[in-house]
Amino acid sequence: MESRSVNDAELARDIAEEAGRLLLAIRAEGREDGKALGVRGDHEANALILARLAAARPGDAILSEEAGDDRVRCACPRVWIVDPLDGTREYSEGRDDWAVHVALAVDRVPLIGAVALPAQGVTFDSGQQFATIETPRRPRMVVSRTRPPEAALTVARALDAELIPMGSAGAKAMAVVDGRADIYLHAGGQYEWDNCAPAAVAIAAGLSATRLDGAALVYNCEDPMLPDLLICRAELRDVVLAILAGT
Numbered sequence: 001m002e003s004r005s006v007n008d009a010e011l012a013r014d015i016a017e018e019a020g021r022l023l024l025a026i027r028a029e030g031r032e033d034g035k036a037l038g039v040r041g042d043h044e045a046n047a048l049i050l051a052r053l054a055a056a057r058p059g060d061a062i063l064s065e066e067a068g069d070d071r072v073r074c075a076c077p078r079v080w081i082v083d084p085l086d087g088t089r090e091y092s093e094g095r096d097d098w099a100v101h102v103a104l105a106v107d108r109v110p111l112i113g114a115v116a117l118p119a120q121g122v123t124f125d126s127g128q129q130f131a132t133i134e135t136p137r138r139p140r141m142v143v144s145r146t147r148p149p150e151a152a153l154t155v156a157r158a159l160d161a162e163l164i165p166m167g168s169a170g171a172k173a174m175a176v177v178d179g180r181a182d183i184y185l186h187a188g189g190q191y192e193w194d195n196c197a198p199a200a201v202a203i204a205a206g207l208s209a210t211r212l213d214g215a216a217l218v219y220n221c222e223d224p225m226l227p228d229l230l231i232c233r234a235e236l237r238d239v240v241l242a243i244l245a246g247t
């Protein structure tokens with residue numbers, strides 16, 4: 001029987017923070033820059049996360065952006081879904097909007113997750129307490145800084161929302177969790193590892209996290225592509241979905 005001395009959310013947080021410290025140390029070394037820095041960071045953070053999960057939860061399956069996928073996981077009820085470095089481009093550019101994602105989907109539901117933002121010195125996990133945040137009169141929407149989707153721009157125009165460009169799905173989702181933004185809308189392509197941990201934390205924080213048609217987010221699918229999502233304050237969900245349905 002494997003050891004469960006820490007619960008799944010604590011384990012996810014510990015591992016995400018440890019990978020984050022490694023990524024900060026690699027960047028501080030200054031041996032690589034640009035693409036090579038991102039490649040090394042992805043590779044070493046992935047190795048650390050896979051080793052830690054295999055030791056702590058040997059009975060569970062793993063889906064990682066940086067590891068092969070034999071799809072044996074599809075028959076497993078508990079699957080860890082990890083992105084060792086989300087926002088690789090931003091990490092390589094010396095910015096602080098990048099993240100480490102460690103999530104656990106149970107029966108395809110994003111139940112547990114941790115999102116570390118190592119360069120911002122903060123980690124969020126689905127087991128923590130979340131502060132109550134007031135909704136401002138003018139909504140703020142985080143969007144990809146390099147490829148903001150047309151659907152997000154349409155919603156922003158309709159709501160007169162302020163647009164905040166930012167890298168990394170995890171960094172954007174956590175901006176909504178901690179009240180720096182109210183809506184994160186993505187379309188056009190993403191994978192389960194990009195949004196599983198962010199969605200798990202967002203749902204635990206009482207936010208709405210769905211597909212752009214309002215459907216539930218389902219994980220551990222045969223094809224790990226999960227191309228669009230909406231994470232927002234629960235009270236904004238219906239109005240955003242109605243705007244999207246009308247486009």
Ligand SMILES: Nc1ncnc2c1ncn2[C@@H]1O[C@H](COP(=O)(O)O)[C@@H](OP(=O)(O)O)[C@H]1O
Pocket residue numbers: 065083085086087088089143144145146147166167168169187188189190191194
């Ligand atoms: N159209 C698309 N197709 C595939 N992946 C996409 C995508 N748009 C964004 N992503 C992925 O989603 C994450 C956040 O992107 P963005 O900062 O543009 O919002 C990045 O993950 P990685 O950095 O792990 O590759 C990026 O590769």
Ligand SMILES: [Mg+2]
Pocket residue numbers: 065083085086087169193194
């Ligand atoms: Mg990613």
